[in-house]
Amino acid sequence: MSISPQAVPVAQPDLLIVGAGMAGLTLAAALAGEPLSILVIDPHVPAAPEHWPASFDPRVSALTQASENILRRLGAWDEMAAQRVAPFAHMDVWDGDGTGNIQFHAREAGAEHLGHIVENRITTHALYQQVMAAPNIECRRLGLEKILENDPRQDASGGSPDTAPARWRVVLSDGTELTPTLLIGADGARSRVRDQLGFRCRTWSYGQSAIVTTVRTQQPHGDVARQVFLDSGPLAFLPLREHSNERRSCLSSIVWTLEDEQLAAIMALPDAEFCQRLGQAFEQRLGNVVQADPRYAFPLLQNHAVDYIQPGVALIGDAAHTIHPLAGQGINLGLLDAAVLAEEIQRALGCQLPLDDPSVLRRFQRRRKPHNLLLMSAMEGFKRLFGADIPPLRVARNLGMSLFNRHTLIKNQIMTRAMGMEGDLPALAQPGLVADF
Ligand SMILES: Cc1cc2nc3c(=O)[nH]c(=O)nc-3n(C[C@H](O)[C@H](O)[C@H](O)COP(=O)(O)OP(=O)(O)OC[C@H]3O[C@@H](n4cnc5c(N)ncnc54)[C@H](O)[C@@H]3O)c2cc1C
Numbered sequence: 001m002s003i004s005p006q007a008v009p010v011a012q013p014d015l016l017i018v019g020a021g022m023a024g025l026t027l028a029a030a031l032a033g034e035p036l037s038i039l040v041i042d043p044h045v046p047a048a049p050e051h052w053p054a055s056f057d058p059r060v061s062a063l064t065q066a067s068e069n070i071l072r073r074l075g076a077w078d079e080m081a082a083q084r085v086a087p088f089a090h091m092d093v094w095d096g097d098g099t100g101n102i103q104f105h106a107r108e109a110g111a112e113h114l115g116h117i118v119e120n121r122i123t124t125h126a127l128y129q130q131v132m133a134a135p136n137i138e139c140r141r142l143g144l145e146k147i148l149e150n151d152p153r154q155d156a157s158g159g160s161p162d163t164a165p166a167r168w169r170v171v172l173s174d175g176t177e178l179t180p181t182l183l184i185g186a187d188g189a190r191s192r193v194r195d196q197l198g199f200r201c202r203t204w205s206y207g208q209s210a211i212v213t214t215v216r217t218q219q220p221h222g223d224v225a226r227q228v229f230l231d232s233g234p235l236a237f238l239p240l241r242e243h244s245n246e247r248r249s250c251l252s253s254i255v256w257t258l259e260d261e262q263l264a265a266i267m268a269l270p271d272a273e274f275c276q277r278l279g280q281a282f283e284q285r286l287g288n289v290v291q292a293d294p295r296y297a298f299p300l301l302q303n304h305a306v307d308y309i310q311p312g313v314a315l316i317g318d319a320a321h322t323i324h325p326l327a328g329q330g331i332n333l334g335l336l337d338a339a340v341l342a343e344e345i346q347r348a349l350g351c352q353l354p355l356d357d358p359s360v361l362r363r364f365q366r367r368r369k370p371h372n373l374l375l376m377s378a379m380e381g382f383k384r385l386f387g388a389d390i391p392p393l394r395v396a397r398n399l400g401m402s403l404f405n406r407h408t409l410i411k412n413q414i415m416t417r418a419m420g421m422e423g424d425l426p427a428l429a430q431p432g433l434v435a436d437f
Pocket of ligand 1: 018020024042043044063143191298329332334
């Protein structure tokens with residue numbers, strides 16, 4: 001591993017992070033100030049707030065307490081709160097096809113809130129600010145073109161004879177060639193790093209898509225996150241605020257899961273009719289839907305890389321796993337991947353281990369894969385249970401939901417899991433910070 005002098009443009013970085021989404025930027029921010037040269041590449045670097053459209057970002061995430069802890073420790077949270085974040089203290093989940101209902105209250109878990117709904121552009125921009133301020137990190141508006149096995153005889157890294165030659169030669173969209181010690185694929189669900197290096201994946205399509213948009217309802221949401229399970233899939237109304245201190249907001253971000261064959265017709269509806277159909281599907285729980293922003297549709301896939309690592313390369317975030325949005329867990333898993341990988345890299349630096357020592361990436365994979373797999377399987381089971389149209393199963397799930405709703409101990413366990421506060425947490429995610437919002 002070569003240790004580069006700080007603030008020098010990165011020629012052959014120690015770490016090349018492909019993708020400046022939330023996962024890639026979290027990894028970079030967590031390694032700010034370390035004796036490592038880091039290059040982050042992405043053709044779409046986050047836009048500054050003055051260039052944001054006036055409307056809300058249609059892509060939002062329900063960030064868990066663990067994610068909030070990570071973002072606070074990285075110094076991004078204050079900037080996010082100064083933009084706007086919407087805490088939710090209650091969750092209300094019900095079966096649209098029966099009487100089953102579960103409510104979660106933060107106070108039952110001894111917490112002030114269960115999480116925050118935050119527009120993705122706010123989180124990304126706040127992380128980007130931290131990364132740009134770090135002397136050892138450079139971001140370039142470039143894409144990854146291809147990855148080749150490095151021929152040590154042509155190794156341009158100029159490494160000393162006692163450092164092993166880099167494993168990969170990476171070609172960027174402007175033709176630059178780099179031989180990073182460690183290559184990180186943080187390039188999202190359609191990861192080129194993953195595909196070019198032939199990582200095997202378990203993938204299936206749900207035959208469903210999700211419509212996302214921002215809506216205004218007749219009644220305020222009261223900081224409650226709501227989700228109804230319909231025959232077509234879950235429909236979530238996630239509370240938003242115009243600014244972090246707003247009370248009695250009537251704005252929600254919706255995620256409406258539909259069968260692919262229903263999608264085109266709903267997307268084509270005029271606004272007034274769309275609002276009416278949406279209000280009906282949501283049983284008018286917040287009165288009428290009175291206004292909706294432009295809609296966007298995302299096909300839903302479940303994808304999990306069989307391995308997250310190969311020699312000299314690791315996948316994090318959606319590049320390693322995509323999950324059904326019903327759990328609202330996708331980026332929460334991605335932030336934990338990034339925080340754990342950063343911790344393992346710091347550990348390697350502390351014991352003078354080369355960055356690409358196999359034990360570094362193996363420890364990362366051992367800590368993250370079982371956790372992600374467990375959550376993904378639980379969500380898959382949940383989705384199948386609610387997707388089932390078999391009457392006894394429907395009765396059982398309604399009964400089960402009502403019984404479960406009275407069982408405080410189990411509910412508390414689920415809440416702890418939903419808040420991301422269980423398992424092998426990296427130090428960045430652990431409790432111990434005072435929440436302001
Ligand atoms: C409808 C919907 C609702 C969701 N709701 C939630 C929720 O409530 N909570 C939650 O936790 N998650 C949610 N998710 C999931 C969440 O949005 C993703 O998990 C998250 O955005 C993944 O972040 P990432 O950084 O891994 O990847 P991305 O956000 O996809 O970022 C990848 C980055 O890589 C860049 N890139 C791609 N190709 C290249 C290349 N060749 N070279 C260089 N750069 C490249 C891209 O430009 C992009 O900036 C939802 C997803 C959907 C579809």
